[in-house]
Amino acid sequence: MTENTTMREKGRSLFLAALMVLSVVALTASFAAPAAAQSADTAERTLSSTEAQAGDVVEVTETIQLSESGTVDWSAEFSPAFQNVEYTSTDNADFPTFDNDKALASWGDVSEVTLVYEVTIPDDANVDDTYTISSSLSSPEETDVTGEDTITVVDGSDGGDGSDGGNEDNTGDGPRYENDLSVSPGDTVYQGEEDTEFSDEFTSDVLNGVENGGAEGEQLSFPIPQDQETGVYGDGNENTVTVTDPRVDDITINRLDDSGNEITDVDGSSITTEDADQMNVVADYNFDDAEYAELTITDESDTDITNQVLASGEDDTLKDGEPVRLDLSDEDAGTYTFTVEGGENLDFGSAADTTTVEMTTDDDLGLELATSDAVRGDNVKYTVTSGSDDDLHYVVIESSDFRDGVSPDNAERIFRNVADTEEVGAYDADNDVKNPADIEDADFAWAQVEMDGTTAVGQIETQYVDDSSIDVDVYNNDVAIDQIDDADSEDDVSLDVSEGDISIENPSDTYVVGSEIDVTGSATGADEVALFARDNSDWELITQNIDVDSDDTFEEEDFVLSSSDHGDGADILSLPGTYRFGVIDQSDADEVMNDDNTIGTSDFNQGSSASMSLRVAEGDLTAEFETINGEIAEDVDEDITFEGTARGQREVVVAFVDQRGNTVVDTVSVDSDDHTFDEEDFSLAGLSQGTVSAHVISDGRDDQYGDDDLPGTYTDIVTWVDELEDESLTGDQIRDRISSETVDESASDDRMVTDTFRYTDASTTVESVYPEGAAADGVNPVGIDDTIVAEGQTNLQPSDNTISVEILDEDGTSKEIASTDEWNTDGQWSLSVSTDNLDVGTYTLESDDSETTDRTDIEIVEERQDDDGDDGDDGTDGDDGEDDTDGDDGDDGTDGDDGDDGTDGDDGDDGTDGDDGDDGTDGDDGDDDGTPGFGVAVAMIALLGAALIALRRNDN
Numbered sequence: 040m041t042e043n044t045t046m047r048e049k050g051r052s053l054f055l056a057a058l059m060v061l062s063v064v065a066l067t068a069s070f071a072a073p074a075a076a077q078s079a080d081t082a083e084r085t086l087s088s089t090e091a092q093a094g095d096v097v098e099v100t101e102t103i104q105l106s107e108s109g110t111v112d113w114s115a116e117f118s119p120a121f122q123n124v125e126y127t128s129t130d131n132a133d134f135p136t137f138d139n140d141k142a143l144a145s146w147g148d149v150s151e152v153t154l155v156y157e158v159t160i161p162d163d164a165n166v167d168d169t170y171t172i173s174s175s176l177s178s179p180e181e182t183d184v185t186g187e188d189t190i191t192v193v194d195g196s197d198g199g200d201g202s203d204g205g206n207e208d209n210t211g212d213g214p215r216y217e218n219d220l221s222v223s224p225g226d227t228v229y230q231g232e233e234d235t236e237f238s239d240e241f242t243s244d245v246l247n248g249v250e251n252g253g254a255e256g257e258q259l260s261f262p263i264p265q266d267q268e269t270g271v272y273g274d275g276n277e278n279t280v281t282v283t284d285p286r287v288d289d290i291t292i293n294r295l296d297d298s299g300n301e302i303t304d305v306d307g308s309s310i311t312t313e314d315a316d317q318m319n320v321v322a323d324y325n326f327d328d329a330e331y332a333e334l335t336i337t338d339e340s341d342t343d344i345t346n347q348v349l350a351s352g353e354d355d356t357l358k359d360g361e362p363v364r365l366d367l368s369d370e371d372a373g374t375y376t377f378t379v380e381g382g383e384n385l386d387f388g389s390a391a392d393t394t395t396v397e398m399t400t401d402d403d404l405g406l407e408l409a410t411s412d413a414v415r416g417d418n419v420k421y422t423v424t425s426g427s428d429d430d431l432h433y434v435v436i437e438s439s440d441f442r443d444g445v446s447p448d449n450a451e452r453i454f455r456n457v458a459d460t461e462e463v464g465a466y467d468a469d470n471d472v473k474n475p476a477d478i479e480d481a482d483f484a485w486a487q488v489e490m491d492g493t494t495a496v497g498q499i500e501t502q503y504v505d506d507s508s509i510d511v512d513v514y515n516n517d518v519a520i521d522q523i524d525d526a527d528s529e530d531d532v533s534l535d536v537s538e539g540d541i542s543i544e545n546p547s548d549t550y551v552v553g554s555e556i557d558v559t560g561s562a563t564g565a566d567e568v569a570l571f572a573r574d575n576s577d578w579e580l581i582t583q584n585i586d587v588d589s590d591d592t593f594e595e596e597d598f599v600l601s602s603s604d605h606g607d608g609a610d611i612l613s614l615p616g617t618y619r620f621g622v623i624d625q626s627d628a629d630e631v632m633n634d635d636n637t638i639g640t641s642d643f644n645q646g647s648s649a650s651m652s653l654r655v656a657e658g659d660l661t662a663e664f665e666t667i668n669g670e671i672a673e674d675v676d677e678d679i680t681f682e683g684t685a686r687g688q689r690e691v692v693v694a695f696v697d698q699r700g701n702t703v704v705d706t707v708s709v710d711s712d713d714h715t716f717d718e719e720d721f722s723l724a725g726l727s728q729g730t731v732s733a734h735v736i737s738d739g740r741d742d743q744y745g746d747d748d749l750p751g752t753y754t755d756i757v758t759w760v761d762e763l764e765d766e767s768l769t770g771d772q773i774r775d776r777i778s779s780e781t782v783d784e785s786a787s788d789d790r791m792v793t794d795t796f797r798y799t800d801a802s803t804t805v806e807s808v809y810p811e812g813a814a815a816d817g818v819n820p821v822g823i824d825d826t827i828v829a830e831g832q833t834n835l836q837p838s839d840n841t842i843s844v845e846i847l848d849e850d851g852t853s854k855e856i857a858s859t860d861e862w863n864t865d866g867q868w869s870l871s872v873s874t875d876n877l878d879v880g881t882y883t884l885e886s887d888d889s890e891t892t893d894r895t896d897i898e899i900v901e902e903r904q905d906d907d908g909d910d911g912d913d914g915t916d917g918d919d920g921e922d923d924t925d926g927d928d929g930d931d932g933t934d935g936d937d938g939d940d941g942t943d944g945d946d947g948d949d950g951t952d953g954d955d956g957d958d959g960t961d962g963d964d965g966d967d968d969g970t971p972g973f974g975v976a977v978a979m980i981a982l983l984g985a986a987l988i989a990l991r992r993n994d995n
Contacts, residue, residue, distance in 0.1 A: 082176060085225045085279075087328075090193045093164040094360040096157050096325060097190055098127070098227050098281060100271065101174060103152045111146045113154065115174035123159040127283055128253040128270055130154055145178075153252040153271050155281050160192060162360070168192040216330040216383050224278040229285040229326050230269070233262035233384045237280075246272035249279060265387055285326040286389035287379050292320050292396055293362070294428075303429045306377070309397035309493035311427040316368035320357070322379040326390065327359040333382035334363060339373040356382065372400050397493050399425045406434070406513040406530040414539045415442075415506050415647075416564030416587075416624075418455060419499045421532075423513050426490035430516040431461065434486045434497060435523060440509035442502075444630045447478045449503040454486035459495040461487045468524045485520065499534070502566050502626060506538045539564020541622050541649040549654045550600055550620075552613055552740035553687035555711035558595040560622055562587045565647060567625035571638065572600075572608035572653075574618055578643045580636035581608035583625060593622075597711050599689070601655070603742065606636055612655050613740065621650035658687025660790040662735040668866030670834035672801035673728055675890050680836075682717035683792065685709045685737050690753045691716060692736045694760050694777065697726045697798065698770040704760040706753040723798065731798045732774055736781055739788030745780045803833040803842055803868075803888040805895050810903055811871060818895050822903035823879055827855075827872040835888055837862050844870045846897075847883040854882065874899060 087098035103111055117124065120140035129135040130152050132144040137156070146152055160170065173187045215222070221238040222228055237244055244261075248254030253270025259282060273279035292306040295317035310318070324332050334355045336345045345355050350364035357363055357379060367375065375398060380391035403425030413419050423432050436453055447465065451474055454463040467475040468482040475481055488495035499511065512528035543560045550556065562568050569583035582605050587593045599605075600620075601613040611618055623638070627646030632638050643650075662683035671679055685691050689711070694704040703725055709716045723731070736756070738744045744756055763773045781789040809815040810825035821827050829844045843858040854876045862868040872884075877899050886893045 084172070084174065084188055086172075086188050086190065087225055087227055089189065090191050091160050092194065092360075093160055093192060094122075094162045094323075095160050097160070098155065098157050098225075099172060099188075100225065100279065100281065101152075101154045103154075103176065105150050108148050108150045110178050111149060111152055111176060112178040113144050113152075113174065113176055115142045115172060117141065117158065118171045118173075121158040121170060122161040124156060125159075126154075126156045127281065128153070128155040130251040130253065142174075149251065151250055153249055153279075155252075155271060158190075160190065164192045166192055166194050214328055214330045222280055224280070227281045227283055227328065228259075228263060229283060229329050229385060229390075230263060230267045231265040231285065231384055231387060231390070232326075232329050235329075236261055241278050242274045242276045246274055246280065249273045252279075254282065262384075283325070284389060285324070285329070285381060285385040287322060287324040287332065287392040289323040290320065290377060290379050290392055290394045291322075292318060292365075292377060292394065294318060295364075299364075305396055305428050306394040307396075308428040308491070309399055309426075310367075311399050312368050312370065312372065314427055315370070315398060316366050318365040318367060319362040320365060320377060320379075321360065321362045322357045324357075324359055324379070324390070326381060326385050330381050330383045330385060332357040332359070332379050333386075335378040335380075336365075337376045337378070338370065339375075344370070344375075367396075367398060370398055372398050372403065374398075399427065399493050404432075404513070404515065404529045406511065406532050408511070408532050408534055411533070412535045412537070413501050414564035415504070415536050416502045416539050416562075416566055419501060419534060421497055421499060421511060423488055423490065423495040423497075425493055426495060426516070428490055428492050430490045432488055432490070432495065432516055433514045433518065433520060433523060434488060435512045435514070435528070436484045436499070436504065436509060438481050438483055440505050440507070441478075441481075441484070442505050442626075445478060445503050447474065447476060447481065450478060450481050450484055452500055453484035453503050455498040455500050456486075457496075457498050459488045459491050460497045461489050463487075466520060466523075468521070471521050473520075482524065485523070487520075501534070501536050501564070504536055506536050508533050508535050510534075537564075539624065539647050541565065541568065541624065541647055543620070543622055543649050543651055546600070546620065546653060548652065549656055550612060551656050551658050551687040551714070552601050552615065553599060553658055553689070553742065554714060555597040555599055555689055557711075558585075558598050558600075559593065560649070561592050562622070562624065562647075563591045565591075565624040565626070568593050568622050569625050569628045570595075570600075570608070571621045571623065571643070572611045572618055573621065573640070573650075574611050577633075577637040577639055578619075578621060579608035579611060580606035580632070581612075582606065583628065585625075601740070612653070615655050615657055617652060617654050619650050620653040621648055623648035658685065658737070658740060658790075660685050660688075660691070660735065660737050660792055662733075662792040662794070664733050664794050664796065665836075665864060666796040667834045667836060667862075667864055668832065670797040670799055670802075670866075671723065671731075672834050672836075672890075673723075673726075673798055675801040675888075676836045676839060677724055678720040678722050679733075679796075680717075680719045681721065681733070681735075682715065683735060684715050685735075686714040687740060688714075688737045692734075692753055692756050692760070693718070693721070694734045694736065695723060695726060695731055696734070696770045696773050696777075697731045698729045699727045700764060700768045700770050700773055701726050702760055702764045702773065704757050706757055726798055728798050728800070730770075730795055732770065733794045733796065734774075734777065735792045736777070737790045739790060744789055745784035745787050797834075799834065801835055801888065801890040803831060803835065803886055803891050804893045805829055805831045805844075805884065805886050807831075808884060808895065808897050813903075818897060820898040820900045820903050821874065823874060823877065823899055823901055825874060825903060827874060827884070827897070828869065829872060829884060829886070830867065830869045831886055831893070833862065833866050833868055833888060835890075840888055842868050842870070843887045844872055845885050845887065846872060846877065847885060849881070849883075851883075 081102065081104040084099065084101045091097050117140050122139065124137045124139055124142060126135055126137060129144060132146055135144040136142065142156065144154060170190045171187050215235045221236050223238045224240055246259040248257040249271040254268040254272060257268040259267065259272040263282065267282055269282050269284060271279050271281050290306060291304050293301040294303050294305050294310055294314055296302055297317065320334060322332050334345060334357050335343060336348055337343055348365050348367050348370065349355065350366050353363050375396050376393055377396065378391065378393045380386040405424045407422045407424060409420035421434065423434065426432060434454065441450060450465040451463065454460065456463045463486045464474045465481040465484050466473055467480040470480065486497050488497050510531055510533055512531040514523060514526060515529050518526045539562060541560065541562045545559045546556055558570065565587050567587060568585050570581040571578040572581055573579065581600060585593050585595050601609050603609065621643060623643060624647035628638065631642035631646065662681060665680040688709045690706045690708055692704065693707050694702060696702050703723055707716045707718050760777065763776060781787060782791045807816055807830040809819040809828055810821045811828045833842060837860050841858050841860045843856060845853050846855040848854055855872050857870050857872045859868060859870050879899050879901050882897055882899060884895050884897050
């Protein structure tokens with residue numbers, strides 16, 4: 040064994056040692072003694088009273104103290120259920136919930152909790168009934184909270200909550216204020232309460248807010264301010280009280296029968312003076328252990344009439360939940376205000392509340408219409424006025440005002456069952472039958488309405504009444520339906536009904552056979568309308584029962600007037616020509632339409648109707664296929680875009696056929712508004728390269744392809760063309776088959792648009808390179824100060840592709856680049872490339888469309904030849920320069936032509952041609968420039984590089 044220990048071995052040893060230490064620690068922890076369990080030191084419940092009357096509220100306070108901070112989960116059960124349970128202080132419980140038979144709450148990380156809630160004894164509780172409260176803790180441990188407490192129901196003389204006999208901790212009769220009673224531990228006191236004090240059981244006259252009781256940090260003493268913080272206060276010796284806000288919860292004013300039984304509540308509503316002799320008022324409030332509430336009644340002049348309207352033996356003191364009887368039968372009609380508030384100190388904020396009652400007189404019962412004029416078909420609102428709340432009244436229209444030909448069902452609908460209407464129908468008075476089967480037996484249409492306060496609202500459907508002046512009557516609440524024929528109405532009104540108007544907005548003056556349009560117009564006074572067409576005889580039905588909207592307009596969307604699915608009137612509009620198109624009120628049509636769904640011209644015109652002249656025209660078909668220079672690139676685009684028009688069609692069939700007999704076919708929807716169709720990126724997957732024919736086919740106006748031997752639907756035609764591919768036919772054979780079965784079929788009115796294109800590989804080529812502003816074919820030199828323009832040809836779609844042009848030096852390094860995604864359908868593209876980063880020399884220009892590339896060499900020259908160089912040739916004065924020996928030198932330079940580009944030839948005419956000869960010395964420089972990139976500096980660098988390589992080899 041070697042003595043050298045590797046780092047891996049050292050790490051492994053350290054890891055095993057750590058495991059051993061952790062194991063010992065884990066075993067030690069598993070045998071450690073468990074922590075001491077958390078427990079509740081105190082769990083107590085106190086009640087404001089253990090005796091209460093029906094409807095009384097008892098306050099419950101539960102206090103829980105823990106041995107140490109922790110979680111508290113509390114629950115309570117009430118048996119039987121109370122009428123109401125409500126928290127007044129939850130001490131910031133996390134999830135306080137309650138029901139009438141149980142309650143739940145929980146707290147986290149607390150050491151003491153005080154929970155206060157109120158329970159309401161049911162109003163129907165009997166004397167000696169008992170209600171039990173029990174509660175427990177499921178956390179920190181199973182603990183009952185001071186066992187069970189029981190509340191016993193007592194009558195008014197037995198005491199209980201203090202409203203009659205006082206609290207169990209006090210003596211006397213009634214609230215604290217009336218009896219000079221002090222406040223005992225467990226009592227509830229109220230914001231704003233005065234004229235009392237804490238009992239001797241308290242160790243102090245000033246109490247402090249109990250921790251977690253909702254008023255921590257606050258102090259309490261008498262008199263209590265109106266804004267005193269609500270919550271639990273104590274003297275520090277477990278004697279506590281709860282402060283809450285005084286409030287009037289509800290005021291109910293009831294109408295009574297002669298036996299004193301409550302019929303209905305009328306607060307916020309109305310009552311007649313005749314019914315107002317038997318009334319009472321009941322107030323529900325929460326402060327009756329402090330003081331009683333007081334009732335005040337005022338009339339519209341704000342005069343206090345309370346003593347005037349109190350029934351004999353009653354006074355204005357209201358005990359919680361106990362009625363005080365009233366008699367307002369001698370008061371005038373008007374609005375009366377009832378106010379309930381504390382009788383002494385508690386008369387502010389929520390401790391005061393008001394309600395009103397509207398008084399009416401019997402002879403005020405009336406009937407009003409929202410309008411006195413209506414177009415037949417309008418819904419007219421009526422209002423029965425000055426009635427007594429909850430009374431029932433009949434509103435009636437006699438059968439003499441029914442529309443001619445109305446059915447029994449329609450007669451039952453003359454009154455609409457809306458708003459305050461209880462029931463509607465027709466009535467046969469002779470046989471005492473509601474809704475008779477024979478319209479001849481109906482004596483009147485009726486509606487029974489219930490007064491909601493002083494009014495009741497209903498509606499009349501004038502569609503089924505005569506277009507004349509009709510009478511509407513209302514009867515007193517004591518008139519039964521079988522007494523109406525012999526009774527006098529309390530009020531009646533007249534409604535003038537006129538026939539409605541109909542107008543046509545669309546179609547206008549022309550309709551294309553087979554096209555979808557929106558038929559629109561207006562029809563005042565109609566519920567429904569019907570469409571008709573006429574050639575030279577009677578009106579023939581197209582369709583009926585088109586609904587009229589509440590704004591008196593009708594609309595039938597995407598409707599085909601010439602469809603064979605409609606009536607015979609549609610057949611009239613299926614052939615080109617000029618016809619009459621009409622709209623008539625459906626109810627008028629029902630009265631005069633014959634069994635064969637035709638209407639005579641005279642009857643049609645006499646009804647509520649409108650008509651127009653309509654020219655019916657043939658449809659058309661156009662289509663354009665978007666290709667690039669007549670080609671689609673299979674390996675890049677593989678799809679095609681096309682558009683067109685097809686007036687009179689809802690769909691067209693689009694088919695593509697290649698030379699090998701492969702097909703791609705589908706249907707395309709036609710827009711019903713502008714009769715156009717278009718499809719972007721229609722897939723050509725499955726076709727072979729080569730010539731492809733494109734076809735758009737429509738079935739004409741007869742809704743059938745060819746002579747009806749082919750399947751009828753657009754989808755069926757698609758399937759038929761697809762199946763031709765499986766018959767091993769060539770492309771030409773499939774094209775012939777499509778034509779022969781559709782447009783070339785005998786008597787066919789089908790239409791077809793055909794086009795062809797090449798389906799081939801992607802291709803982008805460079806055709807021309809020239810300096811900007813000097814367009815030329817082929818590849819031309821570009822001056823160092825010019826901009827390169829490259830032009831070429833492609834078959835790619837510009838919407839999905841980009842062509843880039845890059846200038847590369849002899850090392851393949853990119854020097855300049857530009858790109859474009861804009862070219863037309865002829866496939867001609869053009870790009871401008873800067874020469875800013877280029878020197879004089881030879882470069883490679885490369886086009887790239889991400890699929891194909893094309894290259895050409897270009898020359899960047901010091902100064903390009905201008906087109907104006909021809910002017911130099913015109914003057915042979917350069918030859919005159921041959922007399923000067925320097926002129927010969929000019930001939931030696933390859934750039935001597937550059938000299939020709941200048942206008943110096945013209946200067947030769949002036950006799951300065953010798954200077955032109957000097958330009959010939961530049962020709963020597965031109966020889967050097969003809970080999971860009973191999974100057975003296977470059978040669979020296981090359982020699983140095985070779986020497987370094989040789990030295991490196993020697994070192995090796």
